[in-house]
Amino acid sequence: MPEFTDRSKMKLMPASAKISPLFFLLLISWTNMAWSQQIRPHVPLPDEPVRSAIFEECSACHGIDEYAYHAQDKSGWQNLLTELHGDSPQLSVSSSNSEILLNYLSENFGPERNPFPREYIPQPVEEIFSDVDAQNFLELTCTECHEIRVYDRNGPTGYWRNLILEMRGNGAQLSDENLERLVEWLARTQGP
Ligand code: HEC
Numbered sequence: 620m621p622e623f624t625d626r627s628k629m630k631l632m633p634a635s636a637k638i639s640p641l642f643f644l645l646l647i648s649w650t651n652m653a654w655s656q657q658i659r660p661h662v663p664l665p666d667e668p669v670r671s672a673i674f675e676e677c678s679a680c681h682g683i684d685e686y687a688y689h690a691q692d693k694s695g696w697q698n699l700l701t702e703l704h705g706d707s708p709q710l711s712v713s714s715s716n717s718e719i720l721l722n723y724l725s726e727n728f729g730p731e732r733n734p735f736p737r738e739y740i741p742q743p744v745e746e747i748f749s750d751v752d753a754q755n756f757l758e759l760t761c762t763e764c765h766e767i768r769v770y771d772r773n774g775p776t777g778y779w780r781n782l783i784l785e786m787r788g789n790g791a792q793l794s795d796e797n798l799e800r801l802v803e804w805l806a807r808t809q810g811p
Pocket residue numbers: 676677678679680681685686688689700703704707709710712720
């Protein structure tokens with residue numbers, strides 16, 4: 620080997636040894652950030668008459684996805700909205716719209732739900748699902764509400780995590796650990 624290779628290696632080694640821990644730290648925090656940013660509820664726009672009530676009273680300032688961060692009964696929603704908006708002069712909801720909105724909110728984002736997490740740090744998966752494990756798990760966990768609706772879909776980890784967190788919001792019972800095992804299996808077998 621020519622001598623200069625050894626010399627350049629000697630020069631490079633200490634430099635890269637200094638950089639790599641920092642690089643890893645950056646990578647880890649970037650990955651965590653990217654993960655937590657991907658996690659976001661999606662609330663479909665409801666049908667009439669709620670749709671118009673939302674357009675008239677709510678959507679001028681912010682979207683409706685944020686509703687999923689909360690789980691309250693009717694009076695809880697009323698208090699929360701007052702608390703959140705203070706005495707905002709722009710927010711004076713007509714009493715008929717107020718009734719429509721509070722019914723919608725408490726029916727769709729009621730106390731029986733698990734509110735969508737604002738921050739979610741995925742647990743590392745220690746023991747992965749086999750195909751049979753995953754299929755049994757889906758059968759047990761999902762068919763309480765509807766048929767298994769994953770086999771016609773593909774997506775990356777973030778897509779699946781968001782979907783399953785949303786299902787947990789709807790009331791599906793999954794531990795954090797099983798949630799991540801399922802997400803890992805879905806991304807592995809039904810990736811993009
Ligand atoms: C005049 C502007 C305005 C209107 C109209 C308005 N909001 Fe808000 N809303 C805000 C602001 C500002 C915040 C943030 C308050 C805070 O974080 O302290 C907020 C926060 C919220 C939150 C909490 C969001 C979160 O991230 O947890 C919910 C839920 C909400 N609003 C629902 C509604 C509903 C339902 C209506 C219609 C009845 C409505 N808002 C109308 C300005 C508005």
